[in-house]
Amino acid sequence: MTPSHSSYSENGPVPLVEFQQVTKAYGRGAAEVKALRGLNVRIHEKEFVAVMGPSGSGKSTCMNILGCLDIPTTGSYLFGGIPVGTLSRDQRAILRRHYLGFVFQGYNLLGRTSAMENVELPLLYRRTPASRRHSLAREALRTVGLEGFEHHTPAELSGGQQQRVAIARAIVAQPALLLADEPTGNLDTEKSHEIMDMLRSFNSGLGITIIMVTHEPDMAAYAGRVIRFKDGQVDSDNRNGGKA
Amino acid sequence: MYLQTLFIALREIRRNAMRSFLTILGIIIGVSAVIIMSTIGNGATAKVTADIARLGSNMLSIRPGQMRGPGGASAEAKPLEMADVTAIEREVGNLEAVAPTATKGVTVIYGNMNWSTSVIGTTNRYLAVRDWEIAEGRPFSESETRSGKMVCLIGQTVRRELFGGQSPVGEQVRIGRQSCRVAGLLQSKGQSSFGTDQDDIVLIPLQAFQSKISGNRDISRIYLSVNEGASTEQAQEEIRLLLRERRRVGPKESDDFSVFDMKEISDTMTGTTEVLTTLLSAVAAVSLLVGGIGIMNIMLVSVTERTREIGVRLAIGAREREVLLQFLVEAVVLSTLGGITGILFGVSSSFGITNLLRIPYVLDPLMIIIAFIFSTAIGIIFGFFPARKAAHLNPIDALRHE
Numbered sequence A: 001m002t003p004s005h006s007s008y009s010e011n012g013p014v015p016l017v018e019f020q021q022v023t024k025a026y027g028r029g030a031a032e033v034k035a036l037r038g039l040n041v042r043i044h045e046k047e048f049v050a051v052m053g054p055s056g057s058g059k060s061t062c063m064n065i066l067g068c069l070d071i072p073t074t075g076s077y078l079f080g081g082i083p084v085g086t087l088s089r090d091q092r093a094i095l096r097r098h099y100l101g102f103v104f105q106g107y108n109l110l111g112r113t114s115a116m117e118n119v120e121l122p123l124l125y126r127r128t129p130a131s132r133r134h135s136l137a138r139e140a141l142r143t144v145g146l147e148g149f150e151h152h153t154p155a156e157l158s159g160g161q162q163q164r165v166a167i168a169r170a171i172v173a174q175p176a177l178l179l180a181d182e183p184t185g186n187l188d189t190e191k192s193h194e195i196m197d198m199l200r201s202f203n204s205g206l207g208i209t210i211i212m213v214t215h216e217p218d219m220a221a222y223a224g225r226v227i228r229f230k231d232g233q234v235d236s237d238n239r240n241g242g243k244a
Numbered sequence B: 001m002y003l004q005t006l007f008i009a010l011r012e013i014r015r016n017a018m019r020s021f022l023t024i025l026g027i028i029i030g031v032s033a034v035i036i037m038s039t040i041g042n043g044a045t046a047k048v049t050a051d052i053a054r055l056g057s058n059m060l061s062i063r064p065g066q067m068r069g070p071g072g073a074s075a076e077a078k079p080l081e082m083a084d085v086t087a088i089e090r091e092v093g094n095l096e097a098v099a100p101t102a103t104k105g106v107t108v109i110y111g112n113m114n115w116s117t118s119v120i121g122t123t124n125r126y127l128a129v130r131d132w133e134i135a136e137g138r139p140f141s142e143s144e145t146r147s148g149k150m151v152c153l154i155g156q157t158v159r160r161e162l163f164g165g166q167s168p169v170g171e172q173v174r175i176g177r178q179s180c181r182v183a184g185l186l187q188s189k190g191q192s193s194f195g196t197d198q199d200d201i202v203l204i205p206l207q208a209f210q211s212k213i214s215g216n217r218d219i220s221r222i223y224l225s226v227n228e229g230a231s232t233e234q235a236q237e238e239i240r241l242l243l244r245e246r247r248r249v250g251p252k253e254s255d256d257f258s259v260f261d262m263k264e265i266s267d268t269m270t271g272t273t274e275v276l277t278t279l280l281s282a283v284a285a286v287s288l289l290v291g292g293i294g295i296m297n298i299m300l301v302s303v304t305e306r307t308r309e310i311g312v313r314l315a316i317g318a319r320e321r322e323v324l325l326q327f328l329v330e331a332v333v334l335s336t337l338g339g340i341t342g343i344l345f346g347v348s349s350s351f352g353i354t355n356l357l358r359i360p361y362v363l364d365p366l367m368i369i370i371a372f373i374f375s376t377a378i379g380i381i382f383g384f385f386p387a388r389k390a391a392h393l394n395p396i397d398a399l400r401h402e
């Protein structure tokens, strides 16, 4: 089940993720909502992609499928060449455990739990031994600039700091793909830029592929590629040089 | 996977110390209730059994009048007499000893001390029937019994009230207007199962009682013991027929006397305490069940409260069975913890309570094992539904949960 995202096919490198005519419908009959209507996207390793578009255009739906939390109604979604739609719930959980990292708009840290323990969580499910788990978590917290905050609980951290803990949690297991749905949605401009700088350094320095949903062009400017959604379809797909 | 899950579950319990405590409170109360109730029940049964043994389970007693309803003995019943006693001794088989008694409330005086008690006129046979030993001194002699000399045997309570720590043997006491020498001191028999103090008593020879104290020849009660292994029922029936004839009870009339079988009384009493024990245990079991439902309730609330957390765990890559196991382990660890605390609390407080009630402390190890297994089982059973609910959550919905 190992994704073959580092091997090459005849047409060049296999994309890390690929949407083939993906549709996603919620509800049935008259109440049916088509969130995605025939999506075709390929994203390769080491890309930094910003997803934009009006509210309700299907960005979060797309991210859920990217994150193997959900499966397409029709069409197929390939992760490292694997058609995720054919996997069981548990198989998708294993895929997430080993290859994916999530950053949410609302941080979603465990309350009354120290930053360290929050960051260790993905390693716990990977059954990383305790000593290695501690050192990796400490390392991740240092990477996001939270050295010395290891034993603070979310209640004792600012919004920006909480989001950095969440980012540390997302990267601690070195995922192939980091998904962030409006990671700066709850933060002020200054904090947002700090977070974006951090994401960009993970992308260029650690080679983590990042797909991020954002409403702000300023934040999208950090990405090397901006995909715009409209009514469940790709409206535009542009490469920019990335913000200097 | 199991060790990891146990670790996660323990971390969760510690993280929510207050909620964890409230969750197990029901189990603590339930388990300790089961242990306390069963210990009290067992102690009461043991006490009743011991009391009956002290009373003598091969003992019969006869009194005039039919015991019926709250009125007790009917007024017109003819008293028993010495001739009845000799007739019984002569004609009823398998009797070990027969002791006639007559009783009166008196004040006993020694020096400047006085004490109100009951004096029983009887023979040495009374000691044999009641299986009562002399602690100090001697029983009545043959000549004392026959001549009706004023000598007495006193119970421990009377000794304590009149003589304090001093030995009473050989001293002269006054019973009413009569002077009486103390021949012996009876061993302590303690409280009867009816709550009366059996040691608050003075025994004197029946002859002396009749001539010097009551002034009549009535016998109020005859005690008899049946030989080891012989049937009390048969002796009872023989006595009944004999007395009906002697007392000229017509064939259509009912008995104008009563024969009590101590074994019957003991059976009823043991039966009653057993019913009591069962009842108490049932009440305790219900409270344990309520404790279990409490666990389920709080676990369900906790699943709702922790929906987002479960969403995060699922998104991060927890499998369904890992979430299920986490919640199940949480419930089992909690109920086990509650079970152990409940056992400790139940054992120690039942020790205190039995002490207070002055009943023997009979701890049933089986009860502890059952309570422990039961509390753990409750954790599994009532933890399962909330755990399954948590595991089946859709990660996307769970993450979006407010």
Ligand SMILES: Nc1ncnc2c1ncn2[C@@H]1O[C@H](COP(=O)(O)OP(=O)(O)OP(=O)(O)O)[C@@H](O)[C@H]1O
Binding pocket: A026, A027, A033, A034, A035, A053, A054, A055, A056, A057, A058, A059, A060, A061, A062
């Ligand atoms: N679980 C669901 N059940 C029913 N409809 C849903 C569900 N999730 C999303 N939708 C619908 O699908 C459409 C796309 O939703 P989606 O969340 O992907 O939009 P979005 O682009 O992320 O919007 P926003 O910028 O507001 O976050 C919307 O019309 C939404 O109402």
Ligand SMILES: [Mg+2]
Binding pocket: A059, A060, A061, A181
């Ligand atoms: Mg959205």
